[in-house]
Amino acid sequence: MNEWLSASPLLVVSLAAVVALLVDALNPHSERVTYRFSLMALAIALIAAIATIPFRGVAFSSMLRTGGAPAVLDCVFAIGGILTILAARPYIAARNFEHDEFYTLVLYSTSGMMLIAHAQHLLILFIGIEVMSLSFYVLAGYFRQTISSVESALKYFLLGAFATGFFVFGIALVYSATGSLDFGGISNAITSQSLVLPSLLPIGIALIIVGLGFKVAVFPFHQWAPDVYDGAPTVVTGFMSTAGKAAALGAFIPLVLDIVPFKEQSIQTVLALSAAGTIIIGNVAAVVQRRIKRMLAYSSVAHAGYMLIGLAAANHRGLSAVIFYAAAYLFMQIGAFVVLAILERDVERSVELDDCAGLATQHPALAAAMALFMFSLAGIPPMAGFFGKYYLFTAAIEAGYTWLAIIGVLGSMVSVYYYIGVVVQMYFKEATAAPPTVDPTSVKRFPLVVSAVAVIVLGIVPSVLESLLSSFWK
Amino acid sequence: MNLHAVPFEWYLILAAVLFTIGAVGVVTRRNAIVVFMAIEMMLNSVNLVFISAAQFLGDINGQLFVLFVMAVAAGEAAIGLAIVLALFRNKRTVYVDEVNVLKW
Numbered sequence: 001m002n003e004w005l006s007a008s009p010l011l012v013v014s015l016a017a018v019v020a021l022l023v024d025a026l027n028p029h030s031e032r033v034t035y036r037f038s039l040m041a042l043a044i045a046l047i048a049a050i051a052t053i054p055f056r057g058v059a060f061s062s063m064l065r066t067g068g069a070p071a072v073l074d075c076v077f078a079i080g081g082i083l084t085i086l087a088a089r090p091y092i093a094a095r096n097f098e099h100d101e102f103y104t105l106v107l108y109s110t111s112g113m114m115l116i117a118h119a120q121h122l123l124i125l126f127i128g129i130e131v132m133s134l135s136f137y138v139l140a141g142y143f144r145q146t147i148s149s150v151e152s153a154l155k156y157f158l159l160g161a162f163a164t165g166f167f168v169f170g171i172a173l174v175y176s177a178t179g180s181l182d183f184g185g186i187s188n189a190i191t192s193q194s195l196v197l198p199s200l201l202p203i204g205i206a207l208i209i210v211g212l213g214f215k216v217a218v219f220p221f222h223q224w225a226p227d228v229y230d231g232a233p234t235v236v237t238g239f240m241s242t243a244g245k246a247a248a249l250g251a252f253i254p255l256v257l258d259i260v261p262f263k264e265q266s267i268q269t270v271l272a273l274s275a276a277g278t279i280i281i282g283n284v285a286a287v288v289q290r291r292i293k294r295m296l297a298y299s300s301v302a303h304a305g306y307m308l309i310g311l312a313a314a315n316h317r318g319l320s321a322v323i324f325y326a327a328a329y330l331f332m333q334i335g336a337f338v339v340l341a342i343l344e345r346d347v348e349r350s351v352e353l354d355d356c357a358g359l360a361t362q363h364p365a366l367a368a369a370m371a372l373f374m375f376s377l378a379g380i381p382p383m384a385g386f387f388g389k390y391y392l393f394t395a396a397i398e399a400g401y402t403w404l405a406i407i408g409v410l411g412s413m414v415s416v417y418y419y420i421g422v423v424v425q426m427y428f429k430e431a432t433a434a435p436p437t438v439d440p441t442s443v444k445r446f447p448l449v450v451s452a453v454a455v456i457v458l459g460i461v462p463s464v465l466e467s468l469l470s471s472f473w474k
Numbered sequence: 475m476n477l478h479a480v481p482f483e484w485y486l487i488l489a490a491v492l493f494t495i496g497a498v499g500v501v502t503r504r505n506a507i508v509v510f511m512a513i514e515m516m517l518n519s520v521n522l523v524f525i526s527a528a529q530f531l532g533d534i535n536g537q538l539f540v541l542f543v544m545a546v547a548a549g550e551a552a553i554g555l556a557i558v559l560a561l562f563r564n565k566r567t568v569y570v571d572e573v574n575v576l577k578w
Contacts, residue, residue, distance in 0.1 A: 123538075123542060126542065126543075126546075127542060134549055134550065137554075141557055145564065148575050150561050151573045154557050154561055155573075157554055158509055158510070158513075158554075161510070161550055161554065162500050164517075165496065165497070165520070168517065168520045172523035172524050175523075175524065175536055175539070176482075176523060176527040176530070179533060196531060197482075200486075
């Protein structure tokens with residue numbers, strides 16, 4: 001297949017992001033042209049991504065991988081972008097802060113994620129991570145007159161840029177050690193023992209893992225995540241904690257595939273220990289939260305830990321389970337954040353657990369959707385979250401990490417407590433305060449419906465996606 | 475001039491020292507702008523490794539990478555200073571330890 005066509009999802013979104021700025025500049029007074037343009041671009045990219053899944057290969061002087069797993073990840077990012085833009089418009093419009101830059105930034109961050117997924121060269125990986133992160137810094141501080149949003153952006157920026165320093169220093173050391181920047185060349189140099197400076201390689205790989213670990217927010221580099229996710233605008237948090245996390249985890253996949261098999265067990269052990277720590281810290285800290293947004297922020301740390309299990313297992317089943325879980329997690333987490341965005345009354349105060357009391361009687365559809373997402377996040381069958389965890393844990397047992405699977409199961413059991421706590425509040429508690437004023441039509445909002453349907457469909461027929469994913473690594 | 479007169483290891487040591495100074499600066503300083511300058515120093519030490527490695531390996535890729543790192547650093551500077559400015563407009567401070575709204 002023509003390389004321009006096979007890389008088309010990435011090219012469409014990148015080009016659209018640049019053009020969106022022009023669209024914005026040329027139509028300063030028109031209503032929501034950028035909004036429609038961004039949605040259209042992401043929809044085209046989604047169709048292109050689905051069409052390119054069977055055409056696996058490399059493009060542009062083997063700088064990019066195309067088709068296969070990167071194309072599936074493209075679909076995940078494009079859907080995430082579409083749901084975020086749709087959910088964001090009423091959210092930011094209700095706060096009188098609708099600017100077209102928001103949609104452009106979502107396009108830019110999506111193009112960065114796609115670059116990460118397609119990267120076959122450390123330069124592309126670096127550019128992708130930076131395009132994504134720089135857009136997220138701005139999106140996190142989007143409510144620039146609200147101190148919590150600006151604080152979230154500042155923390156995210158300082159720690160993210162710090163992590164970038166480690167990441168790119170790691171790249172420089174790997175380059176010095178192997179004399180190569182593309183994954184094929186690095187893997188060749190390692191297997192053929194033709195390293196220029198062998199002593200630099202482990203340090204370089206360790207620094208790359210530290211840098212990527214920061215971006216994914218895995219233990220012990222997770223401290224920034226709750227604050228940033230808590231302070232950022234709710235719809236942005238939904239996007240960052242799902243698609244952004246999936247992209248950063250996707251960056252680990254070539255690392256694990258090309259480097260771990262030749263570096264015995266050491267990297268796998270590090271990833272496994274980090275996964276265990278992430279699961280424990282995320283779940284334990286989420287239990288004591290009163291604000292639902294912060295609870296979901298901590299639980300998002302725990303979910304990164306579950307996905308890290310698949311990378312630690314580093315077998316084919318584990319890698320496809322990571323992508324499956326990323327897709328399932330995208331729908332349930334974005335769905336939950338869309339419900340939160342609907343319930344939120346103003347920018348300064350986020351939704352507390354007590355605010356949900358009696359929601360089931362006042363807004364039954366909204367409460368049912370929230371309950372669905374909570375059950376799925378807790379990993380209760382037959383939702384998508386259950387099968388995601390099932391695939392991850394079986395992959396860990398297959399790779400000999402039974403203890404890691406046990407920690408994962410224990411972590412999920414803890415998580416049931418705080419997820420079901422929300423459901424109990426909604427269904428079995430009387431409303432104490434005035435009910436949150438919710439626009440009755442908002443329940444029918446497209447993103448909620450799509451997320452709910454996807455969570456159920458992925459839970460009922462998970463094998464469709466799973467068998468597609470596992471065919472990529474055979 | 476022959477750059478091989480200075481061994482590659484010396485460049486690496488210099489870069490490691492610069493990187494460490496930058497990293498320590500990020501951890502110890504409280505002024506957001508100084509923290510940001512320390513991060514820029516880390517990125518510049520990376521550039522030094524790339525340039526000297528490219529010379530040592532006789533490979534152009536390292537030199538190319540430096541251009542991208544500089545472009546990214548410029549982008550980071552623009553966004554970082556904008557965020558610090560937004561912070562100052564809200565709180566009249568640029569010290570990171572005075573910014574602590576988000577807590578449990």
